Amino acid sequence: MANETTSAPTLEMVAALAGVSRSTVSRVVNASPKVTPEATDAVNRAIEALGYVPNRAARSLASRKTQALALVIPENTAKFFTDPFFASVIHGIAMHLASTDYTLSLLIASEANPEKTRRYLQGGNVDGALILSHHSDDISYRALARTLPVVFGGRPMSDEGTDNYVVDVDNVEAARIATRVLIDRGHTNIATIAGRQDMAAGLDRVEGWRSALADAGLQPGPFEVGEFTVAGGANAMNRLLDGGEPFDALFSASDQMAFGALSVLRERGIRVPDDVAIVGFDDDDFAVNSTPTLTTVSQPSVALGERMAEVLVSLIEGEPIEKLTIMPTRIVTRESA
Amino acid sequence: MANETTSAPTLEMVAALAGVSRSTVSRVVNASPKVTPEATDAVNRAIEALGYVPNRAARSLASRKTQALALVIPENTAKFFTDPFFASVIHGIAMHLASTDYTLSLLIASEANPEKTRRYLQGGNVDGALILSHHSDDISYRALARTLPVVFGGRPMSDEGTDNYVVDVDNVEAARIATRVLIDRGHTNIATIAGRQDMAAGLDRVEGWRSALADAGLQPGPFEVGEFTVAGGANAMNRLLDGGEPFDALFSASDQMAFGALSVLRERGIRVPDDVAIVGFDDDDFAVNSTPTLTTVSQPSVALGERMAEVLVSLIEGEPIEKLTIMPTRIVTRESA
């Protein structure tokens, strides 16, 4: 009743009100099994009455755990936040974490000062890290993984073997299936707009395209590389068109790039899918609203984020968890192919 | 030379190596003015040699500051992460913070359990909060602002007066200008697709539309409300078309909604801008790639995020800062109007 809302209530105040020791309060707060129901009750009542909230810093200092995870975002990845795929992954991560006691810190990894990132990560600020959009210029996060629990979204470059925890899709196979759609439609001159070749997704999707073509006894069509953005796709399409090599179909390594390609095609009066059929990758929300709507590879981006978070938490808490999770993809057929 | 990389170096180890007391090390680390250059030097050398990184939890516990900010995201805002506008704002926030010592924590505010959010925010986990996409169903963040430094991105609902720190654009005026573009083109039946009417941006943009019409002596055209999403815009457009009230122009309260409207129009064989001219709002990256390209109100989303972060940091550190920042907007004319 006599509720002194002087300042932040401490564990000690709760102990006093409940008539137990601080240890017991701590045990209740941390859901330790060995506390009598009566004590638990008294403590909970006191916590309620006081509106007690444990102090994170103190807890963290004493327990040497931070209950915080970092989401590392490479600064130089063009328009990271603008890419719907990454946005969805972040969404998934945040959603999963909301059901746990972990907090998510956004960490922009400045290329100019990689030391700052490394220090933050190794300075005991977080219990683990999620790494998205890893490319070969990045500081060696793989080395970091030896010090700190780390999970990668998308396999890191040159991931020989099972060193790391990663959540990914089978990019090679998905690209192969996407390309096969084009082949099955009777196209024989199939070009590709590939993503950055310093990222695994960029590399693997070209490989899938190439391998599907080879399996079908077809020659690879023209090939252009670009940033994983609308502008990158538009530029690549212009180069493809200006290159002179004919093609009647295109596999684009991302929907964003496909949208850019689409707008160039439209400008130049080239019809899709009649003159060139297109298959994209990602199944961005907008794929259903483009002109024409986009046939594409759908990947479960939100679920992928959730899984990343889940794997990292398990890793931190010492629960058994697979090192590699491959999420399923599927082709979504719309108007563009 | 004899570098014992046993474990995380502590301030005490630095002090020992530098031959000073822990207090002095602390002063150097915190850039206190009253330390001799010699001492500062010795300490810095020791820090360098040891690779010392201050422990956040300890620092936070002792100083009662967390150096962390929360970005509060309402869970029920449909597709928050998918909206390019919010993505850009977050980008801006993160960019600005990267140049400071503050960390950004993503906090999903579950509607089911608003207490959890409130406790987190008031439990000393962060030094301040950034609130985006505030709508009237949200728990009262305005009350929270009395306890914790808070800055709003977009004015909160029913923000009577200058209670809060907010960074915003002049939505009413921007919508008025957008509508005037349509009026100047000679359109007389101007419809609008409005955003959720429980958010200030939704409300204010309708008001601007209405007022521009009134100023021109025109009757308001048909009016539909929808979520700030592509699907929301598509649905609203369908209702507009099925409603039977004729219109030859449309002001859409967001580009995402405009894209949805555009795809419905295309499906139904209605030409843009010939049959209906369209002006959107946001200038999403994609506005330059839609069919047709979108005339729209450009708002500086990244800069808005940067400013939010800047205001919050100033507020926390007790530096003088304006309560209200209005960012500039401008019309970008493309093909749709």
Add this chain to the structure above:
DNA sequence: CTGAAAGCGCTAACAT
């Protein structure tokens, strides 16, 4: 300008 001493609020052995 620098050092000594006293915590910040909590957890974690170790007893009991």
Add this chain to the structure above:
DNA sequence: ATGTTAGCGCTTTCAG
């Protein structure tokens, strides 16, 4: 099952 005793690593008066 619960209480006691030490700190976790840093900041912060307060002397000197």
